[in-house]
Amino acid sequence: MILRVIVGAAGQLGAAITTASARAGDRTLAVDPLITEAPPGIEVLRAGVGSPSFADALDAALAGATRGELILAGGRVPPLVRVPDATSHHVEAALADIVATFQALSVFAESVKSAAIGGSMLLISTVGARRPHRYMAGYDAARAGMESLARSFALAYAPHGITTRVLAVGPVAESATSRADGDLTDALVRLVPLGRYPRLDEVANAAITVASAALDCANGHTITLDGGLTVQLRPVDIERAPA
Structure with missing residues (x-):
């Protein structure tokens, strides 16, 4: 039996991953102090990851499991602030x-x-984390730090059969961030070689797959x-055609 633990399960992406996990038929523990209602078939832990109850709940839930999978979907999206306007509080949040x-x-x-x-x-x-936004230096720095931690934990715990990896996500179609693009949406989507943003359900299902033993x-x-957004040197609108 797989025990899948979703941290940040109250957020939009975390909730989608939690739903996808439940549909996969695996035992799912949703962790987030902000969860107000328990989805059907989901175990809920309303505790912070630094609290003793988090560790106790994990120890109890892992009893009888054959594999444990953690998906960390939390993290705060800070206000859009230019680097010259940023303060130490933005760094502290990161x-x-x-x-x-x-x-x-x-x-x-x-x-x-x-x-x-x-x-x-x-x-x-x-x-x-690797291709920075112009107005989200704190957020990008936090995610870059997360990726560095993932690499460190990958080295430390792989000898114990515990692997670590990262799923770097571009703009998501149904997210609050992409909805805020307003009349710029069409122009921004044209920058994606696939011609669209990933859907929320695609990201959630990908997270379940990437966390699986198949990707260890x-x-x-x-x-x-x-969708290929960060692969290209230039978007097609300004790429020079061959002579």
């Missing part, structure tokens, strides 16, 4: 996200190690889901 990520990975990895069953840890990041050999690596 560091707080990295600390929470470290706590979640540490507790989960040690619980799975103690249970001696193996498993995986998947961090949901953004393409902004991708230990320490980042997999990108953006």
Whole structure:
């Protein structure tokens, strides 16, 4: 039996991943202090990853499991602020996200190690960790820090059968961020070679797949889901055609 733990399950993406996990038929533990209603068939833990109840709940839930999978879908999207306008508070918020990520990975990895069953840890990041947004320096820095942590944990825990990887996601069709693009939406979508943004259900299903044992050999690596947006040197609108 797989136990899949979704941290940040109250967010839009976290909720979608939780639903996809339940549909896959695996035991699912949704972790988020902001969860107000338990979805059918989902176990809910309204606790922070730094609380003793998180560790206790993991130890209890892993009893009888044959594999443990953590999907970290949390993280706050800060206000859009230019670098010249940013303050130390934006940096502190970014560091707080990295600390929470470290706590979640540490507790989960040690619980799975103690249970001696193996498993995986998947961090949901953004393409902004490597191709920065113009107005989200704190957010991009936090995600870059998460990716660095993932690589460190990949080295430390793979000998115990616990692998770690990252899913870097581009703009998502149904997200609040893409809806805020307004009349720029069509022009922005044209920058994506696929011709559209990934859908929320595609990202959720991809997260379940990337966290699975089938991708354990991708230990320490980042997999990108953006329709090809960050692959190109220039968008087609300004690319010089061959003579």
